[in-house]
Amino acid sequence: MTALIDMRDIHKRFGGTVALDGASLTIAPGEVHALIGQNGAGKSTLIKVLTGVYTPTSGQILLDGEPVAFSGPRRAQQAGVATIYQELNLVPLRSVTENMMMGFEPLHWWGGIDWPQAHRRARTVFEELGLDIDVRRPLSEYSTAIQQLVAIGRAVSQQVRLVIMDEPTSSLDEREVQRLFEVIRLLKSQGTSVLFVSHFLEELYAVCDCATIMRNGATVEQRTLSETPRLELVASMLGRKTSDIQASGTTSFREMELDTDETLLEVESLATDKGLRGASLEVHQGEMVGLGGLLGAGRSELARALFGLDRSTRGSMRLAGQRYAPRHSRDAIAAGVALLSEDRKVEGIIPEMSVRENMTLPLLGTLSRRGVIQRRRERELAAHFIEALKIKTASMEQPIGQLSGGNQQKVLLARWLATQPRLLILDEPTRGVDIGAKREIQRIVQDYQAQGGAVLMISSEFEELAEGAQRVVIMHEGHSTRVLDNPGLSEDALVTAIATAQHDRADGAARDDERSPATATDHQETAP
Amino acid sequence: MTSLHSSRQATPRSASPRWRQAMPVNPRSLALLVALLALILFNVAITPNFLEWQTLSVNVSQVSTIAIVAIGMTLVIATGGIDLSVGAVMALAGALAPLIFLSEFGQQAPLAMTLVAIVVALAVAVACGLFNGVLVSRFGVQPIIATLVLFISGRGLAQVLTNGNLQTFDNPAFEFLGAGRLLGLPFQGWLVVVIALVVAWVIARTRYGRYLLATGGNPQAARMAGVPVTRVKLAAYTSCALLAGLAGLITVAINSASDAAKNGNLMELDAIAAAVVGGALLKGGKAPIAGVILGAAIIQLVRYTLLANGVADEVALVVKAAIIVLAVYLQTPRGAH
Numbered sequence: 001m002t003a004l005i006d007m008r009d010i011h012k013r014f015g016g017t018v019a020l021d022g023a024s025l026t027i028a029p030g031e032v033h034a035l036i037g038q039n040g041a042g043k044s045t046l047i048k049v050l051t052g053v054y055t056p057t058s059g060q061i062l063l064d065g066e067p068v069a070f071s072g073p074r075r076a077q078q079a080g081v082a083t084i085y086q087e088l089n090l091v092p093l094r095s096v097t098e099n100m101m102m103g104f105e106p107l108h109w110w111g112g113i114d115w116p117q118a119h120r121r122a123r124t125v126f127e128e129l130g131l132d133i134d135v136r137r138p139l140s141e142y143s144t145a146i147q148q149l150v151a152i153g154r155a156v157s158q159q160v161r162l163v164i165m166d167e168p169t170s171s172l173d174e175r176e177v178q179r180l181f182e183v184i185r186l187l188k189s190q191g192t193s194v195l196f197v198s199h200f201l202e203e204l205y206a207v208c209d210c211a212t213i214m215r216n217g218a219t220v221e222q223r224t225l226s227e228t229p230r231l232e233l234v235a236s237m238l239g240r241k242t243s244d245i246q247a248s249g250t251t252s253f254r255e256m257e258l259d260t261d262e263t264l265l266e267v268e269s270l271a272t273d274k275g276l277r278g279a280s281l282e283v284h285q286g287e288m289v290g291l292g293g294l295l296g297a298g299r300s301e302l303a304r305a306l307f308g309l310d311r312s313t314r315g316s317m318r319l320a321g322q323r324y325a326p327r328h329s330r331d332a333i334a335a336g337v338a339l340l341s342e343d344r345k346v347e348g349i350i351p352e353m354s355v356r357e358n359m360t361l362p363l364l365g366t367l368s369r370r371g372v373i374q375r376r377r378e379r380e381l382a383a384h385f386i387e388a389l390k391i392k393t394a395s396m397e398q399p400i401g402q403l404s405g406g407n408q409q410k411v412l413l414a415r416w417l418a419t420q421p422r423l424l425i426l427d428e429p430t431r432g433v434d435i436g437a438k439r440e441i442q443r444i445v446q447d448y449q450a451q452g453g454a455v456l457m458i459s460s461e462f463e464e465l466a467e468g469a470q471r472v473v474i475m476h477e478g479h480s481t482r483v484l485d486n487p488g489l490s491e492d493a494l495v496t497a498i499a500t501a502q503h504d505r506a507d508g509a510a511r512d513d514e515r516s517p518a519t520a521t522d523h524q525e526t527a528p
Numbered sequence: 529m530t531s532l533h534s535s536r537q538a539t540p541r542s543a544s545p546r547w548r549q550a551m552p553v554n555p556r557s558l559a560l561l562v563a564l565l566a567l568i569l570f571n572v573a574i575t576p577n578f579l580e581w582q583t584l585s586v587n588v589s590q591v592s593t594i595a596i597v598a599i600g601m602t603l604v605i606a607t608g609g610i611d612l613s614v615g616a617v618m619a620l621a622g623a624l625a626p627l628i629f630l631s632e633f634g635q636q637a638p639l640a641m642t643l644v645a646i647v648v649a650l651a652v653a654v655a656c657g658l659f660n661g662v663l664v665s666r667f668g669v670q671p672i673i674a675t676l677v678l679f680i681s682g683r684g685l686a687q688v689l690t691n692g693n694l695q696t697f698d699n700p701a702f703e704f705l706g707a708g709r710l711l712g713l714p715f716q717g718w719l720v721v722v723i724a725l726v727v728a729w730v731i732a733r734t735r736y737g738r739y740l741l742a743t744g745g746n747p748q749a750a751r752m753a754g755v756p757v758t759r760v761k762l763a764a765y766t767s768c769a770l771l772a773g774l775a776g777l778i779t780v781a782i783n784s785a786s787d788a789a790k791n792g793n794l795m796e797l798d799a800i801a802a803a804v805v806g807g808a809l810l811k812g813g814k815a816p817i818a819g820v821i822l823g824a825a826i827i828q829l830v831r832y833t834l835l836a837n838g839v840a841d842e843v844a845l846v847v848k849a850a851i852i853v854l855a856v857y858l859q860t861p862r863g864a865h
Contacts, residue, residue, distance in 0.1 A: 309752070333754045347752050350745035352813055361742055361753040364735045371734050415753065 002065045004029045004162060004193050005050070005081075010059035012045055012217075019045040020056070021217040025195075027162065032184060032194045034204045034225070037214035037237055038406070038434035043197055046214070047164055051076040051083050074103075082155030083164040090147060092140035097122040099139050100154045125153045129183050145176035152183060156192070163187060164195045167432065169203055173294065181207045199434055201230055215239050238436055263321075264454045265423055267306070270315035276301040277478030278315065283423065288445075288455040290469030292462070292494055298478035299458045300342055303425045306456070307339040308332040320422065333362050338416035342427040342458070344405070348412045351401030355393050356382040358400045359415045385414035389444055406437025413444060424448060426457045430464065442468070462491040474498055556807045556858075560822040567829050575836045585714055589706075589782065591828040592716035593618075593775040595821055597795055598802035599727050600768030602820045605803050606731075607764045608744045608812025609664055609671035614799055616682025617656045617769050618776030618792025621649040623686040625777055626695045626786045629702065642701045646777060653773025654766055656682065661765030665758040679796070686788035696785040706781030716778050720821070723771070728817040737815075740764060744812025801848065802827055805855040827851065 005027040012020040020042050027033045035043050048054045050061065052070025061068055063079060070076040073083065090099045097119050106117045122135040131149055139147055148168060155163050165184075169177045184194050184207050196208055204211060205225055213220045213236045220236055265283040270276060279302050283289045291299040304310045306317065308326025317324040319335055326332040332339070341347040350358055360367055360378050367378050382396045391410045393403055400408055409429065416424060426445065430438040442464075449455055459465050465472050472484045474497045484497055571578045597614050604611045628634055628645035656678055663674035708715035731737035742750040743760045751757045772792070780786045806823030807816040827848060834844040 307752075328754075329752055330754045330756065339752070341752060346746075347748050350742050350749050350813070352745055353742065357738060357742075361738070361750070361755065364738055368735045371736060373733055373735055373738065375733075 003027060003062070004031075004064065006062040006065070007046070007050060008060045008062070010046065010049055010061075011057045012049055012054060013057045019217055020049065020059075022219070023059075023214060023217060024219045025050070025212050026222065027193050027195060029161070029193055030188055030191045031210065032188055032196060032208045034208040034211035035195055035197045035214065036199075036204065036211055036233070038436045041214040041237075041434075042217040043214055044166065045217075047083065047166060047195070047197070051081060051164065077155075077158060077160075080159060080161035081164070082158065082160040082162070083166070084148065084151045084155065084168060085166055090139055090151060093138050095137060096133060096135040096139055096142070096150055099150055100125065100135075100157060102154075104158060121157060122153070125157045129153055129156070129186065130179075143176075145172050145179065148172070148180070149183065156187070160192060162193045162195060164197075166197045167199070168196070169198060169200065177203065199432065201233065204233075205230070213237055234435060237434075264319065265306075265324075265456075266318040267302075268316050270302065270305055270317060271313050271478070272301060272305050272310040273313050274301055274304065274310045275478050276305055276310070279473075279475065279478070279480040280315075281473045281480055281483070283454045283456055285422075285454055286449055286452045287471075288449060288457055288469045290465035290472035291456065291458045291475055292465055292472045292484075292498055293475035294498060297475040299475050300427055301478065302475070303339055303427050303456070303458060306332070306423075306425060307337060309339075333419060333421075336420070336422035337425065338362075338419055338421035338423070339425045340409075340412055340416055340427060340429055342431070344408055344412065344432075349400045349408055352399050354397045355386070355391070355400050355403070355411050356396040359385060359396075359411055359418065362415060362419050381418060385418060389414050390440060404437075406433035406441075409433050409437065409441060410444075413441060417444070417448060421453065423454045423456065426455060426459075428458055428460065430459070430461070462494045465489075466491045466494055472497075557816070557819050557822065560806065560819055560826065564822055564826055564829065567826065567833065571829070571833055571836075575833060578836075581712065587828060587832055588717040589714040590832075591824055592714065592720050593778055594795070594798045594802055594828060595720045595824040596716075596723060596771050596775045596778070597792075597799040598806070598820050598824050599723055599817060600771035601796075601799040602803045602806070602808050602815050602817060603727070603740065603764040604671070604768045605800075605808045605810060606740050606744045606812055606815035607761050608747065608810075609761065609764070610675065610800065610810070611660060611765060611768050611772075612672065612675040612796045613656065613660060613678035613682055614768065614772035614775075615792035615795035616679050616686070617653050617772040618779060618795055619683045619686040619788045620656065620689075620776070621653045621773035622776035622780040622786050622791040623690050623695070623788045624652055625649040625702070625780065626697050626699075627689060629699055630695065630697055638699065639701055642699060645702070649777055650770060650773045653769045653776070656773075657766035657769025658762065660769065661762035664765060665761035683788065686791075690786065690788050692788070694785055694787050698784065702777075703781050703784055706778050706783070719774075719778075724817050724821050731815050731817065736760070736763065741813055741815060744809075744814070746813075798824075798827065801852045801855075804852060823855075 003026045005025065007023065007025040010020050010023045011018075023042055023046050025035070025046060035046070037043050045054065049056045052072045052075055055069070063081075068079065070079065070081070076083075091102070097115075100122045101118050106114045106121065108114050119135050126133060126135065126149075129149060129152070131146070131153075133142065133146060139150060142150070152163065152165075168180060172180065181203075184196070187194055196204070198204060208225055210222060210224045211228070211233065212222045213233070215237065220239075223233065223236070225233075262285045263282055264285050265281075267282070268280050269278045270280070271278050276298050279298065281289060291302065293299050301310065305312055306326075308328050308331050311327065312325070319337070324335060326335065326337070329339075345351075350361075356378065359382050363381070364373060367374055367381070379396065385391070386393065386396060389410045391403075391414065392407050393411075400411055403411065413429070424445070429445070430441055433441065445455060445457075445468075457465070457469060466486075466489050469489070470486050472486075472489060472494060473480050474482050474484065474494075476498075482497060484493055577583065597618070601611060601614060625645040625648075628648055629638065629642045631641075634641040634645065660675050660678060663669040663677070664671050704715060706714075706716065710718050731740065739750070739755045739760045742753070742755050743757050747757055772795075775795070776792055779791050802824035803820050804810065804823070805826060806818075806820030808814055808820060830847055830851060831844045834847060835841065
């Protein structure tokens with residue numbers, strides 16, 4: 001059988017940098033194909049070459065055995081290759097139909113858009129995808145997951161033969177991921193191929209047939225997933241032997257025996273009007289406390305309140321025994337609290353500023369004298385952290401926007417470590433970074449803890465929490481509901497705790513406050 | 529010879545690698561410099577009497593106000609904002625100063641009161657900037673709307689203060705601002721050099737400069753990193769208004785007369801044009817002072833070229849528009865890098 005797509009020995013250079021160095025990719029019709037590799041391995045570049053965003057320096061692309069060269073994404077789309085990007089390229093305020101049909105609207109003979117037909121077509125597509133939505137409503141009224149399905153619907157409505165999904169699940173919750181998988185299986189059953197890029201191995205095994213593994217701009221190998229153990233896949237991605245990985249252990253946030261009883265942070269019945277209703281917890285020095293819960297449980301909201309971004313409306317915080325009530329992030333930083341935010345692009349990096357400038361931003365106060373930046377000290381600091389955290393960058397002057405996700409995250413981690421915080425709050429620190437970077441980030445956090453730093457970590461990966469945290473506080477609908485202690489903390493226990501929190505809630509919302517130790521004082525405080 | 533004047537200001541960014549190690553030669557400043565040189569050569573070839581001291585003086589004197597206002601505008605644009613009120617602030621400051629030194633008090637102690645007049649006029653300009661800044665940074669009003677308030681009312685106020693009359697005066701001390709000379713060149717030209725160097729230094733070397741670019745580059749991330757975004761914006765709008773006030777005084781001094789209806793009219797457009805041609809991004813995060821000075825010089829020289837060769841001012845406006853379109857085109861990211 002002729003492959004649908006056959007990319008052979010693709011090379012791509014940007015000036016002096018080699019982005020692709022002999023990459024290849026073969027996708028059969030009706031196949032769900034995973035493209036994996038660490039950040040910077042060349043996955044995105046390969047996709048952009050395939051869709052005509054970039055022209056390859058050398059190499060050949062065959063579609064149904066015929067050589068092709070798309071001059072741009074639109075040409076690729078016309079040939080049946082559609083891409084769903086990480087950031088959706090949709091127009092939020094226009095209707096679902098408009099977003100779906102844009103550029104391909106059915107027209108009247110006189111050139112006007114045939115709206116009834118457009119809506120009808122859009123509805124048909126969504127019915128096929130098992131989605132019942134009003135196609136006339138603006139897109140922005142729907143969740144990210146549905147918006148993503150609209151993007152897929154847009155692709156499907158144009159007779160595609162290959163749908164490329166770049167990190168489609170990074171902003172979806174569990175149920176939405178399952179729905180996406182159903183759609184992918186549906187596409188497969190219709191003979192459409194899917195190229196799936198993701199960092200989550202579970203997802204790959206759940207939905208993909210085979211995987212192409214890339215490393216340093218080249219294709220290492222192609223494997224059939226059902227015949228490949230997970231460890232081998234990871235080893236191939238990292239370019240190591242499986243035995244090495246087993247030796248170093250896959251668990252990275254090691255348990256640490258700590259006998260320090262010094263309480264660093266005490267939070268009591270903290271509430272904001274942004275979705276935090278009553279959270280209590282304690283963090284001791286040198287300890288990692290995890291926050292568990294589903295999306296929207298109030299974990300990020302608690303982090304925001306601790307960092308002075310949302311004003312507390314109730315409850316109290318104490319930091320190292322002192323009353324702590326930050327009104328701005330500046331107050332929090334001055335008090336020794338740091339927050340590595342969940343949304344790296346929006347709340348983290350300043351894309352056009354250099355690695356150095358991004359790193360030292362919160363530190364400029366101490367790095368300058370009478371308002372003038374002491375550049376030698378600044379450079380020394382940046383150089384130190386680039387080396388210590390093994391940040392891969394051409395130089396400290398490279399704009400941070402040009403780095404891979406994992407390295408951007410390391411720069412931001414360096415930004416906060418450089419402020420020498422007493423409490424480091426990490427919100428999904430390893431989301432969207434590859435396994436190599438993930439492990440390094442975990443090691444860096446561990447070192448920081450070993451030096452007595454305290455960590456409050458939000459993670460949707462139960463494994464990460466179960467392995468790293470001394471205690472995990474479970475949150476549900478803005479309340480802290482219970483605390484699980486390590487040792488004795490397993491992924492199962494976490495899942496059960498989170499699941500029963502949900503269950504309890506369903507039993508009777510009115511009893512919620514009584515159950516949680518966190519909100520025991522709520523009754524007095526809400527009384528007046 | 530005009531090139532001498534401009535290229536010297538280009539040094540902070542284009543020629544000295546120590547200022548910006550990431551870009552040893554800023555391609556944009558270089559392109560602007562080439563464009564300016566081409567314009568000069570073109571003039572040498574066709575414009576009569578171009579290579580005369582007089583020509584340089586006239587051009588420097590006329591470009592100075594644009595350049596000064598454009599520097600302030602660049603600071604505001606760097607935060608991702610815009611200031612439409614600069615022309616009105618020029619009119620207000622320009623109307624106030626003569627009112628003070630022409631008053632009875634002013635006649636009794638001319639020199640002291642001239643100084644007081646300048647200080648008061650600039651203080652009022654600063655107040656205008658604070659007003660803009662507070663609206664934008666504290667109350668979150670869209671910059672274009674916030675500064676529209678003073679754009680409309682500022683000039684009106686200036687005309688009310690002067691009863692709509694032209695104020696003429698004879699005050700040598702004050703006129704030095706516009707007609708004075710240092711080393712044969714207009715005083716305000718030197719003022720531009722000093723202001724440009726100071727502002728470029730502030731942007732490249734100080735904490736404030738870094739905060740300014742961070743605020744424009746990604747306001748949310750900047751705030752999360754502890755940058756006092758509100759104060760940074762406030763300072764940008766205030767500096768912009770202060771510089772506009774200064775430009776207003778210079779215009780009045782050049783003419784030995786204050787006309788509230790004409791002073792700084794359409795200056796906001798010239799300043800924005802100079803900033804955009806010079807490489808400032810309207811979405812914020814960039815403040816290329818050297819480029820902006822070159823931008824102002826190019827706009828001025830194009831206008832001069834056309835006028836000196838008998839092309840009507842109305843046509844010159846069209847050419848100016850074409851230059852802005854070209855600059856915006858060059859600024860728009862296209863396709864892949």
